[in-house]
Amino acid sequence: MNSTYFIELFLGGLTRGSIYALIALGYTMVYGIIQLINFAHGEIYMIGAFTALIVSGALAFTGLAPIVIFLIAAVVAIVYSASYGVTMEKIAYKPLRTAPRLSALISAIGMSMFLQNYVLLAQTSDFQPFPELIPDLAFLKPIENIMNTTQFIILVTTAIVMVLFTLLIRYTKIGKAMRATAQDKIMAQLVGINVNKVIMFTFLIGSSTAAIGGILISSHVGQINFYIGFIAGIKAFVAAVLGGIGSIPGAVLGSFVLGLTESFGTGYISSDYEDVFAFAFLIIILIFRPSGLLGKSTKKKV
Amino acid sequence: MSDIKTGIGRYITKKDVKRSGLMALWFMFLTFPIMVVKVNTVTDTVEWRWINMFIVGIFSFILTHVWKLMIDRREGRIAAADNTGETTEKLSWRERLDEKPALKRTASLIFLALAALFPIVTGMYQTSIMITALLYVVLALGLNIIVGLGGLLVLGYIVFYGVGAYTYALLNYHFGLNFWLALPLGGLFAMILGILIAIPVLRLRGDYLAIVTLAFGEIFRIVMENWNGLSFGPSGIANIPRPALFGLDFSIQQSTTLTYYVILAFVVITIFVVRRLEDSRLGRSWVAMREDEIAGEAMGIDMWKTKLAAFALSTFWAGVAGVIFAGKTTFINPASFTMWESILVLCMVVLGGMGSIPGVISGALIITLLPEYLRAFSELRMLIFGAVLVLVMVFKPDGMIPAIRQKYEFKGISGNKKKGDK
Numbered sequence: 001m002n003s004t005y006f007i008e009l010f011l012g013g014l015t016r017g018s019i020y021a022l023i024a025l026g027y028t029m030v031y032g033i034i035q036l037i038n039f040a041h042g043e044i045y046m047i048g049a050f051t052a053l054i055v056s057g058a059l060a061f062t063g064l065a066p067i068v069i070f071l072i073a074a075v076v077a078i079v080y081s082a083s084y085g086v087t088m089e090k091i092a093y094k095p096l097r098t099a100p101r102l103s104a105l106i107s108a109i110g111m112s113m114f115l116q117n118y119v120l121l122a123q124t125s126d127f128q129p130f131p132e133l134i135p136d137l138a139f140l141k142p143i144e145n146i147m148n149t150t151q152f153i154i155l156v157t158t159a160i161v162m163v164l165f166t167l168l169i170r171y172t173k174i175g176k177a178m179r180a181t182a183q184d185k186i187m188a189q190l191v192g193i194n195v196n197k198v199i200m201f202t203f204l205i206g207s208s209t210a211a212i213g214g215i216l217i218s219s220h221v222g223q224i225n226f227y228i229g230f231i232a233g234i235k236a237f238v239a240a241v242l243g244g245i246g247s248i249p250g251a252v253l254g255s256f257v258l259g260l261t262e263s264f265g266t267g268y269i270s271s272d273y274e275d276v277f278a279f280a281f282l283i284i285i286l287i288f289r290p291s292g293l294l295g296k297s298t299k300k301k302v
Numbered sequence: 303m304s305d306i307k308t309g310i311g312r313y314i315t316k317k318d319v320k321r322s323g324l325m326a327l328w329f330m331f332l333t334f335p336i337m338v339v340k341v342n343t344v345t346d347t348v349e350w351r352w353i354n355m356f357i358v359g360i361f362s363f364i365l366t367h368v369w370k371l372m373i374d375r376r377e378g379r380i381a382a383a384d385n386t387g388e389t390t391e392k393l394s395w396r397e398r399l400d401e402k403p404a405l406k407r408t409a410s411l412i413f414l415a416l417a418a419l420f421p422i423v424t425g426m427y428q429t430s431i432m433i434t435a436l437l438y439v440v441l442a443l444g445l446n447i448i449v450g451l452g453g454l455l456v457l458g459y460i461v462f463y464g465v466g467a468y469t470y471a472l473l474n475y476h477f478g479l480n481f482w483l484a485l486p487l488g489g490l491f492a493m494i495l496g497i498l499i500a501i502p503v504l505r506l507r508g509d510y511l512a513i514v515t516l517a518f519g520e521i522f523r524i525v526m527e528n529w530n531g532l533s534f535g536p537s538g539i540a541n542i543p544r545p546a547l548f549g550l551d552f553s554i555q556q557s558t559t560l561t562y563y564v565i566l567a568f569v570v571i572t573i574f575v576v577r578r579l580e581d582s583r584l585g586r587s588w589v590a591m592r593e594d595e596i597a598g599e600a601m602g603i604d605m606w607k608t609k610l611a612a613f614a615l616s617t618f619w620a621g622v623a624g625v626i627f628a629g630k631t632t633f634i635n636p637a638s639f640t641m642w643e644s645i646l647v648l649c650m651v652v653l654g655g656m657g658s659i660p661g662v663i664s665g666a667l668i669i670t671l672l673p674e675y676l677r678a679f680s681e682l683r684m685l686i687f688g689a690v691l692v693l694v695m696v697f698k699p700d701g702m703i704p705a706i707r708q709k710y711e712f713k714g715i716s717g718n719k720k721k722g723d724k
Contacts, residue, residue, distance in 0.1 A: 037509060050336060057341025058348050076335075083332055092692045095373065099699030102455065106652045109645055110691025117685040122336045122354070234516075234641070241513045272528040279517035283503075286514055290506050 008146050009267040010260070015151045015220070017259025018158035022213030023236035024243075024251040025165065026085075026206025032182040032246035033202050035101060039108040040088060041210060042233020043115035044081050046226060048211030049130075049218040050119055052077040056131050070133035070219075078211045084115075085207025086200055094196075112230070119226040127225045130218040150220040157216060161209055162252060169248065174201055182246070235278070242282050244295020253293055257281075322366045329362035330355055376697060417566055421559045429562050433630055435670040436565040437623050442650040442666040443572045443659065444619030449648065450657035450705070451585060452612040453592025455512040457644050458519025461499075462492040462617040464526070464639035466624020471539040471634050472532075481545040484625050492621025493614050500613035504606065519641055526636040538635025545629045561630050568626070572619055573659060579615070580659075588612055589657075653694055655701025664702060 023045055030038045055073040062069075092111045096104040136149045169175040180188040181198045189195050217232075218224045235258065243254025258278055265277030285293065337358055340349040421429040445459045466488035473479040473487065503514045526533040533539070544557035545564060552560065579585045587608045590598035599605050628634050646669060654665020672690070676683040694702065 031509075037512075047336070054335045054339045054341050057346075058339055060346060061348075080332070080335065087328075087332060092696065095376075095696045096699055099695070100656070102449070102648075102652045102656065103695045103699040103701075105455075106649055107692050107695040109649060110688045110695065113684055113688030114692065115688075117682075117688060119336060121681060121685060122333075123340060128341075238513060238517070241510060245509060273524060276521050276524050279521050282517050283514055286506060286510055287502050290510060292510070 004146065005267070009263045011147050011151060012267075013260035013263030014256065015154050015259070016263060017239075017256035018154050019213045019217045019232070020236045020239045020259055021158060021252045021255035022161065022209045022216075023232055024240040024255050025248065026203075026210045027233075027237055028240040028243075028245055028248060028251040029178075029202050029206050031240070032248075033178065033185075033199060034093070034097070034104075036093060036104050036108065037237065038093075038206075039105065039233065040092075040111040040115060041206065042229035042231075042236070043112050044085050044088075044207045044229070045210040045214040045232055046119065046224070046229030047084055047115065048077045048081040048207075048214035049224045049228065050123065050226075051080045051211075052215045052218065053128060053130055053224060056133060060131070066131075066133040067135055073133070074212070074215050077215055078208045081207045081211030081214070082204045085203040085210075088115075089200060089203045094199075112233075116226050116230065123226065125226065127223045129223050130221070132219070132222070134219055150216070154216045154220060157212065161212060165205075165209070165248070168205070174198070178202060238278060238282055242285055242292055244292030247292070247294045250292055250294035257293070318367065318370065321370070322363050325366040326359045326363040330359045333358045372697060414570070418563075421562045426555050426558050429558055430630075431671070431674055433558070433562050433565055433626075435667055436562075436569050437627055437630075438647065438650060438670045439569050439663050439666040440565070440572050440619050440623040441647050442654070442662045443569075443576055444616045444623070445647050446651050446657065446659075446662045447576065447579070447588070447616040447619075448612050449651050450662065451580065451588040451592065452609065453588075454609065454612065455509065455648075456515045457512045457641070457648065458515035458517070458522075459616075459620060459647055460639045460641070460644040461519045461522045462496055462620035463624040463627065463643075464522060464636075465492045465495050466621035467628040467634045467638070468526070468533065468539075468624075469621070470625040470628045471542050474542055475539060481543065481625070481629050485622060488625035489618045489621040492624065493618045496613045496617030497610060500610055504609050504613075516641060516644070519639075519644055523636050523639055523641075526639070533636070536635055536637070538633060538637075540633045542628050542632045542634065544632060545626075558630075561626065565623075565626050565630075568622060573663075576659060584608070584611055592657075649691060653691065653701060655704040658701065658703050658705035661701050661703035661705065668702075 023041065026041050026044070027038060030036055030041070052073040055076045056069050059069045059072060064072075088111055092107045093104055096107055134149055134153060137152065140147065140149055140152055169178065177188070177193045177198050178201070180191070180193055181195055185195055188198075213232075214228075236255070239255040239258045240251045241254070242258055243250030243252070245251075258281070261281045262274055262278050266274045269277070289295075334355065337354040338351050340351060341347075342349070420432060441459070441463060445456065448454050448456050448459075469488040469491045470479070470481065470484035473484060479487075499515070499518055503511060506514060527536050529535070544552065544554070545560055546552045546557060547560065587598065587603045590601065590603055591605060591608055591612075595605055598608075627638075631638075647666075650665040650669045651662055652665075653669065654663065655661025669687075673683050673687055676686060679686065698704075
């Protein structure tokens with residue numbers, strides 16, 4: 001059990017955790033505001049990855065530097081994912097605001113199936129290789145075998161997104177409105193907050209971070225297909241619940257804990273049972289802390 | 303909503319056309335990269351399929367129009383109900399049916415007779431499809447106990463189905479146990495596992511419970527896939543005997559028919575049991591639990607026991623259905639028990655109408671038979687299926703055949719019957 005191996009696993013876990021965190025943010029925010037498990041959130045992540053792939057493919061002939069293509073692709077992918085998120089909310093969730101909660105959940109499941117098959121039909125069912133657009137950073141050369149460039153970029157980007165996100169929620173007007181809506185929708189309306197707009201904005205932000213996650217993980221793993229969203233979505237959802245669903249720091253913490261558990265579990269015990277570690281850990285945590293790591297224990301009210 | 307226009311005037315106004323046009327443009331923009339551009343990253347070629355853009359544009363122009371009309375209609379109806387406090391709306395066909403028990407009984411008997419004749423009239427292929435559909439009916443009715451009546455969201459229901467199937471397969475493999483003995487045993491094992499899982503997790507609320515049951519479901523599948531000594535891993539267990547009677551040798555055709563009648567009998571028993579449970583003390587405590595746990599507790603209902611009973615009874619049916627499934631397909635492997643199946647069963651319950659037996663049955667039949675008969679559109683079918691789920695939920699949020707709440711009301715003076723709250 002040497003220390004390099006340990007560090008490798010640790011960094012691998014952090015990388016996984018970062019991606020989960022980027023997706024889990026959207027889950028937890030949407031849940032916090034409209035109490036909906038947005039099953040189609042993983043699909044937004046997948047669409048982000050696909051858009052980036054398509055744009056970079058289409059731009060390959062222009063002869064621009066790879067990093068420029070990557071940035072353009074990333075921006076386009078974020079715009080598109082956000083648009084999909086907002087449109088999805090308008091079609092599938094907005095008419096169901098007052099409906100039973102499970103109906104909205106089924107609507108989300110339907111949306112997830114629809115988007116998966118839409119990409120499957122319009123594109124392909126095979127794994128598509130994702131172009132390598134991020135140039136290797138020179139200063140990472142000495143520690144290449146422990147941490148490669150994409151991992152480094154994933155960690156840094158996630159950190160930046162998290163900081164920006166915290167600032168947004170804490171200090172801006174819309175962040176305040178979001179917190180108010182999450183606390184009490186009717187009261188928020190009474191003090192003049194346009195709840196519909198806040199919900200739309202939540203989907204916009206959540207989808208954008210998911211798209212960032214999608215682009216980053218695709219450049220890290222190197223291939224994508226239409227199904228990547230489902231698995232990642234479930235994992236991110238598990239992470240959000242682990243941290244206490246509805247709590248943003250909880251989602252981040254839950255994601256890192258989940259990523260590390262998986263990484264160490266597969267590294268030291270067995271790779272066949274990768275998902276079992278994640279799920280078993282979740283069950284144990286929830287048995288002892290029924291509302292997640294950072295979730296507030298909801299008081300029963302009569 | 304005072305400006306509800308009636309008649310043809312509202313179908314096409316200038317504003318609507320403009321709106322639909324904008325929506326069409328939006329959808330053309332939205333679907334542009336995925337529908338139009340197709341990149342092959344291996345050969346570095348790009349294919350531009352502009353024709354798709356026009357198709358999307360035209361379709362979304364028409365569909366936004368239809369969508370708007372439907373939404374208007376829905377909201378118009380709600381608004382109308384709000385304005386006239388006392389609605390004179392006519393009763394739904396189900397409420398009218400409830401008034402005439404004799405008619406209801408005859409209708410059920412006709413349905414049953416038709417179902418019984420099904421394998422005789424149609425071939426083995428159709429019977430086999432119907433068996434699968436009826437298996438899901440039993441599953442959906444079972445899940446309906448937890449989700450529809452008890453209001454607890456469970457996303458790992460398929461585990462118990464898997465336990466039933468593996469019980470039969472393994473006991474048969476090792477001890478040569480026959481189908482009829484496995485039937486109650488499968489149910490029993492599923493029930494025991496249900497209770498064992500329920501005990502630690504029942505204090506979780508709402509979506510936490512959902513995710514924990516999902517986790518159990520996944521753990522079950524992964525363990526079955528990897529524990530070769532027990533379950534023979536992903537290659538599964540083959541040559542499970544089909545059900546037979548009195549030690550006779552049945553042909554495939556005969557035993558398919560037999561399986562059909564077995565599952566049909568189970569559907570009838572399940573309906574009967576669930577129906578009786580609904581009106582029992584236990585069933586009413588479930589509904590109380592769904593509506594308000596604390597108020598229920600205050601009324602002296604032991605929530606712990608109630609929840610446990612919901613789990614135990616619900617998982618039993620899944621186990622029985624699992625045994626029949628193993629007997630029908632003669633081969634099982636972990637791939638039959640994925641999370642996706644659990645989600646599908648949940649869709650059946652919610653799509654049909656939570657807590658309503660006819661609703662859940664039709665939900666299960668539609669969800670299993672629709673993809674089967676949509677095979678003509680082979681590629682598009684899952685796309686259509688997803689869209690159908692969204693549409694049904696948007697326009698019928700309580701499901702296709704919502705449950706009718708039992709209510710007692712005074713109808714002496716005015717003679718006017720009011721429509722219930724659901």
